[in-house]
Amino acid sequence: MTQAEKKDLAIKATKVRMAVIEGTHSAKCGHPGGSLGAAELFTYLYFREMNVDPADPKAPDRDRFVLSKGHTAPGLYGALALRGFFPWEDIMTLRQIGSHLQGHPNMNMTPGVDMSTGSLGQGVSAAAGMALAAKHMGKTCRVYTLLGDGEIEEGEVWEAFMFAAHYKLDNFVVIVDKNGLQIDGPTAEVMDSGDVVEKMRAFGFEAVEIDGNDFDELERAFKQARETKDRPFGIVMRTVKGLGVSYMENAVEWHGKGPNDAEYEIAMSELNGKLAELEAM
Secondary structure (H helix, E strand, O other): OOHHHHHHHHHHHHHHHHHHHHHHHHHOOOOHHHHHHOHHHHHHHHHHHOOOOOOOOOOOOOOEEEEOOHHHHHHHHHHHHHHOOOOHHHHHHOOOOOOOOOOOOOOOOOOOOOOOOOOOOHHHHHHHHHHHHHHHOOOOOOEEEEEEOOHHHOHHHHHHHHHHHHOOOOOEEEEEEEOOEEOOEEHHHHHOOOOHHHHHHHOOOEEEEEEOOOHHHHHHHHHHHHHOOOOOEEEEEEOOOOOOOHHHOOOHHHOOOOOOHHHHHHHHHHHHHHHHHHHOO
């Protein structure tokens, strides 16, 4: 990846973060922390990795993305808006009555959303089914899903992993956002998941652990995923929850609440500063 390409992706990730703040401030609620931390992942998927077309969001041969940790919808919506699936102005309607951008993704309402999610653990199961269906139909499309490290406490997640390995779903990429925090506190204290990479390998995956806020590491991981055959691929990505907004970084209280007016101004000032810095490079 060239420096110009990385700069472009970094600018887009900053704009995704702006969408998270704009949306959750307008709604006065939502989940900014995990959305901000996964901004690079959302950006990489929709601007470099996935075969999708905003002009034809239901194209049969498109790649699919399932946001299994559906509460981080503000980050997904930011990437979708920036990619052109719907107008940027819609971000300000987050969680409002009548809006197609609800607190969790709805495949029947929102262009670009491939699965309705919110009940933790269920998204990865649906995504595994999509990957198997694509295999049966002889399609070359790929399926991606993002889980939280708190979400993998759900037993259904590991059932889906067994399923994916049993059917040798090498068109399936499972990404675990390892930010170390969930709604009740540090994951190590609530329910320590231990070495997630080794656990995924034990379940039949090829798996790697990376810095999920680094585009070079994301690129290497997704390249390895495409080269892996006869087994699903797992990416455990370390991220900083709330990254990009100083007072939200590694702060569990920002798992699920929107910024007030004063907090909004601070966040947008920081993000606008970052954007100006990147654009001047």
